[in-house]
Amino acid sequence: MAKFDGVPAPAVRRLSLYLRQLEAFRDTNLHTVSSKQLGEALRITDAQVRKDLAYFGQFGQAGIGYDVEELIAKVRNILGTDRTWNVVLVGAGNLGRALLAYRGFRKKGFRIAAVFDGDPAKQNRPASADSDLDVHALEDLPTTVAEQDIHLAVIAVPAQEAQAVADRLVAAGIKGIMNMAPAALHVPQDVAVIGLDLAVHLEQLSFQVGAAAARGNNNHDMQSL
Amino acid sequence: MAKFDGVPAPAVRRLSLYLRQLEAFRDTNLHTVSSKQLGEALRITDAQVRKDLAYFGQFGQAGIGYDVEELIAKVRNILGTDRTWNVVLVGAGNLGRALLAYRGFRKKGFRIAAVFDGDPAKQNRPASADSDLDVHALEDLPTTVAEQDIHLAVIAVPAQEAQAVADRLVAAGIKGIMNMAPAALHVPQDVAVIGLDLAVHLEQLSFQVGAAAARGNNNHDMQSL
DNA sequence: GCGTGTGAAACAGTTCACAGCA
């Protein structure tokens, strides 16, 4: 039926990690990598690396390995980051302003093109001292999204406002939402949501540390992402 | 051998989501939930909810469901968030300062107890205008960690500094690290690491939106977390 | 009747191990 059907979700998650590691290898002037090298850097078996990449094509040279530069290009293409995505940010609080200032997005092909906030006190002025983007009212969402052909959004508002914001984003035509609010969102099937609740991740850490302590540490790998 | 061995990692991840949803239910004065209600709110099957909870104990009443308040307490206890964890933050850049100001952590039982940064220009003054915490040099890590009995750390420094920071955290006795830097960390087995690279998550979104577009949307659920 | 807890069945993902190619 379609392009990347039948690819396990964990394999797609790892693809981002391969890309990041490949870029790190490139920065040290490494031109070729084996699945073994890539795996060791990420604490993954070499078989896993090969199988993951093979879901998307045949990128390697038997006896040699993978060409770093070429594989970077292929993976970017698969992930869809071989172009720049414009993103709308909703929420100009602490978290929102930090995301706005964070340079890591630009490097990876994401550009925050507009900022929205429901609070009138924040509207029609720069989102922060070092930003040249004015904060808009949510009413302007549909026109901004349409005019700049925007498909992705980041929600950084309080939990109780998150669903209402999501509804407006969907109505405006957004197709992918990164949700930093601590709330589950309900959206139509054709809209993708990635939940990224910082507190949830700290809880996982708390659990792992507690579980390790409870057993005196004869433990295996707890690494993730 | 130990306390929560044999529990699937995905079940632990969902536990945090159950907790968050239960707290939302409590805030609407709901006193009892069924696995079906909890599942529908999170887009998970009822069987999954029951099985996940059953890994940790028998919390429900046949014919009735789960007592919201009681289950919240049990889950907090399992996750280890029925107490407050002191956390050290390394990195007083944009991201670090946002985390410092973010109120969501406090509510969930995490308190940023100290801030560190390798840049001398940032040291010995408040991390930000609205913070009463001074930024310390990394040299002070061991004493701070020991004196305040700290087990968790958040890394919010540039990628190329992340591993060196991790090494110092481990040496200081930290047992769990939330790594926001875009780099893979290598740590001893008894230290837990959760990687939380914002760009990686946007890439996943980009992939999902691209994959959905490539197939014209006869698609199934792409929701996560 | 309603809803939990749980074995058994089905499905998904990972690891193994090796054929084949440079």
Added chain:
DNA sequence: TGCTGTGAACTGTTTCACACGC
């Protein structure tokens, strides 16, 4: 020889379906 790509075996996770208790 070194390393990829891949079927087959294995391991882990989810779903099913039902016995039991309220």
